[in-house]
Amino acid sequence: MAWPYSDGSSHGSYSSFASHQPFGRDSGSTSLVEDLRAFIASTIRSLWRFWNERGRRMTLAALVSAAHRLRRNLTYNRLLSFPHLLVGLWIVVVLWGERWIFHTKVEDCHWSKWENWPAGADPHHLIFVADPQLIDPHSYPGRPWPLNSLTMTITDNYLRRSYNQLQGQLEPDSIFFLGDLFDGGREWKTAHGDFRDPEWGPHPEDERKYQKKWNRKYGEAYWLREYARFGDIFFPPWVKAGEQSGAGQKRRKIVVSLPGNHDLGFGAEVKIPVRNRFEAYFGEGNRVDVVGNHTFVSVDTLSLSARSSDEAKRRDLRYIFKPTEIFLDDAQWAKKRAVEKELRILKGQDPELRFNHRIEDLKKANFDDRPELGEGAPDLPTILLTHVPLYRPKGTPCGPLREHSPPSKPPAGQDGPVVPDDRNAISISRGYQYQNVLSEEDSVLLVKKVGNVIHAFSGDDHDYCELTHDANQGNVPEITVKSLSMAMGVMTPGFLMVSLYNPIDVDGKPLAGPGKPTLQTHLCLLPSQLKTYARYATFGLLTVLLLTIRAVLVPLFKLPRFALDPEPTNTIILPIFKAKVEDYDAHGSHSAGFSASRFRQGSGTRDRSGSAPGARPNGISTLARTSSPKGGRKSHAHGHGHHHSSNNTKGGGSNGSGSGSGKWGWGTGGSRGPKIEIPGENEDFYNGDKWKAASRNSARSRSAVRVFVSELWTTLYRVVWMSVLFWGYLTWKG
Known part of the structure; x- marks a missing residue:
């Protein structure tokens, strides 16, 4: 079939082809629609006939049978039986493991239990959340659908319950996320831009077999659903806490714009379309915030790392790291502008400058009279935020709060920690789309460009690490914050609480005096989900043991049976x-x-x-x-x-x-x-009383075994399905 040429002639055109069809061009589709209608009508008639002939009676019989069984089960003796007592205990155990333990753990971390400020102090309460890293198809690509979905639900519930208690009990004034909001955010194809892997950074072998499937199934629409999923977990509790706090609450702030390597990638492998999408929905990765009379500087060190990568020596990667480099060049001036805006707000003034309106002759106009924010503004204590920790020599210990491995025991006569201590340190390594610590060059540049850094906070490692850097990095103390997720390789997830107290006058000058600390931290540990499941398993074994003992005692002592007799x-x-x-x-x-x-x-x-x-x-x-x-x-x-x-x-x-x-x-x-x-049954024609007694005992033994099996199965089944149903309800509710 060919379309007509420009001169109007055609060779086998579509119109001539359609005109020769024996039934017209819609005959096939009309026949298909009629067949479909006939099939639907026939199916409806068959179902209606079945309902009139048997279905109605079957339904009524099923309802009557269910009501009868319910009536038999809702007797006083059965409701107050031993198996139902175990069900009640299981409900308490499940409520403890799925709800109450989160409340208890967070309650133990209340600000008043560890803060140590002068009497009358009113500190600003801030919490760092690191690596929630929502589980997705990238996390466990080989797992089957039901198990993967259940894993996502359980880990989301853990995050939601922890964060709800964090907001409800601690009522922080500010929340900062330290990156890795998603696990596979960098893998989901963007709607615009070149999403192909760079030739110098292809996927590893074990992921290439999934890459085509990921690009086909998980694109922009899937990333937007993940964005909504993140918001559903973390934003409503924040809004609700703000509505309940009342007028006395300080100006609250939540910052989620710092990217992690699972959000963007790392160094030379960062894809610009992925970064653009992340910043469009979460905000700029490089930013300055004034919180609690401290200046927080967030830096996209993932993109900055392309500057010192091996690939930067062979090709131009400025399109990746240049925005962060420009930000750092202007960081100290940006800090002063942010501080002056904050001071103007405290004074009740407009945070932005307003020029006086006047008419001047162009030749006599004074163009130097251009006031700018930041002129004469003080430099408040600066806190540096980076997803990837700063550089440290190999084997630098992380301190006693690190879960992966406690510090090595120092030899006799040594007071300080063992250095190097590889098992207690962050590994100095890198691979596809990750690097455990920044390069020394980037770390030194970062501290120098930001200036006046009194503390640094990072994520990425998933475990706690606390150390003080050397003089090249300004002797800056740094804390790497634990992951909030139960699926990130740490038994006890957690978050970091920071109390900020830096009273200043209207001009921004400190009132507490020089050398006074303005920051205190506390690591709050959350429940270990594996330990919770271990307790479930222990109580499950105890339940089976108790029901087995009961099933043995029922025929021995003629106790009331739980299993119902068959219907006559x-x-x-x-x-x-x-x-x-x-x-x-x-x-x-x-x-x-x-x-x-x-x-x-x-x-x-x-x-x-x-x-x-x-x-x-x-x-x-x-x-x-x-x-x-x-x-x-x-x-x-x-x-x-x-x-x-x-x-x-x-x-x-x-x-x-x-x-x-x-x-x-x-x-x-x-x-x-x-x-x-x-x-x-127990009598015999031919033998005497002795054989008759033996027959009776044998029958009794068989009857006792049947009672034992019936009781054990019935009671165990009842306890299991009711307990699992309650757990499923709590899981569904979140």
């Missing part, structure tokens, strides 16, 4: 032989032969155990054993119709003497006939 059935079991002689009535005469009333009593009427009177459990009727009237031998009959008659024929023997009496007592009157008996 209304099925009529027809007799498989005729009774020879009916029981005697109260006057010594036997009743008429096999009457209708006896048939109904023997087969249609059930006792509480679900068995018909006089019936064996297998449905075969049993008659009582008796002797002949003159003391003759007992007569027996098997359930299969084989009968053993008595040798004594007197008084209604085998001849059935007496008026109206027939052979074997089929008559309605006369002398007595022999009674026919089929032994019960």
Whole structure:
């Protein structure tokens, strides 16, 4: 088929092709729609017919059965039974592990329990949150869908519960995030720009097999959903805490713009479209904030690291690191502008300058009269924020609060820590899209350009590390903050609390005096989720043990059973032989032969155990054993119709003497006939009492085992499903 040429001619054009179709161009689609409508109509008719014929009755029967079972279970004795007591204990244990322990851990970190300021001080309360690193398909690419989704839900719940308690109990004035908001943020394809890996930084081998799938399934739309997921966890509690704080709350601030290497990448592998997307939604990675009379300088050290990378010696990477380099060149002036704005706010003035409106002759105008913010503004104590820790020599110890490994024990006579101490230090290494510490060149440049740095805070390592750098880096103390997430390789996640107290006058001059500390920190540890699960497992084993002991004691001491007896059935079991002689009535005469009333009593009427009177459990009727009237031998009959008659024929023997009496007592009157008996379960025709007793004991043992198994299974099932259902509800609620 070809389209018409410009001169109007065509060779096999679409219009001529359509005109030759036998059914027109819509015949196929019309037929398909009609077939679909017919199929839907037929399906609806079939379902309606099924509902009228059987479905309604089945539904009603199911509802009646469910209501009946509910009524049987909602009795006083069952509700207050031992298995339900264990369910109640499980509810308490699960509430403790999923809710209360978070409240207790954060409550132990209250500001008043560790702050040490002069009486009457009103410090600014700030909290650092590091590496929430939301779990996503990049975290565990080999895990199947259900397990991966459950992992995401559990880790999100841990973050949400910790952060809710952090906001609800501690009521911080400011929150700063230290990067790595996502785990795979750098992997999700952008809507604009070149997303290809640079030729000098391809994915590692173990990730390349997933890269095509990631680019196809996880693009801009997925990143936006992850952005909404992050906001759902961290923003509502912040807003709610602000609404509840009232007018006495200081000016609050939350800063989430500092990027991590899982958000952007690292150094020469940073992709500009990814960085642009992150900054469009979270703000500039390089920024200055004045909080609690301190100046906080956040620096995108990920991009800055491209400047000192090996790749920068071979190609131009200024498009990656130049924005951060420009920011650092202007950092000290930006600090003064921010401080002056803060002072103008404290004075009740407009934070921005307003020029006087006047008309001047162009030739006489004074262009030097241009006041700018920052002229004469003081330099408040500066706090440096970077995602990647500053450089330190290999083996520099991190102190006793590091979880991965405590400090090595110093030799006898040595007071200070062991140096180097590799097991207690941050590893000095790098790889695809990461570097554990900044280069020494970038660290020295950073401290020098920012100026007046009294403290540095970082993330990335996931564990706590505290040290003081050497003179090349201004002897700056630095704390690497623990990850808030339970999935980042640390047993006890945490966050860092910082109390800032630096009173100043209206001109920004300190009032506390020179040399006074203006900052105090405290590491707040959160619950260990693995320990919580270990406690669940321990209590689970104890539950199984207790239910097993109970199941053993029930048949031994005839305790009330928890398992319900099977429902009685209304099925009529027809007799498989005729009774020879009916029981005697109260006057010594036997009743008429096999009457209708006896048939109904023997087969249609059930006792509480679900068995018909006089019936064996297998449905075969049993008659009582008796002797002949003159003391003759007992007569027996098997359930299969084989009968053993008595040798004594007197008084209604085998001849059935007496008026109206027939052979074997089929008559309605006369002398007595022999009674026919089929032994019960625990009886035997041929052996003596000893064998009978052994048979009874064997039957009792089998019955006890059945009771044990039934009780153990029923009670264990009840405790498990009710406890798991409650845990699932709490997990769903978050």
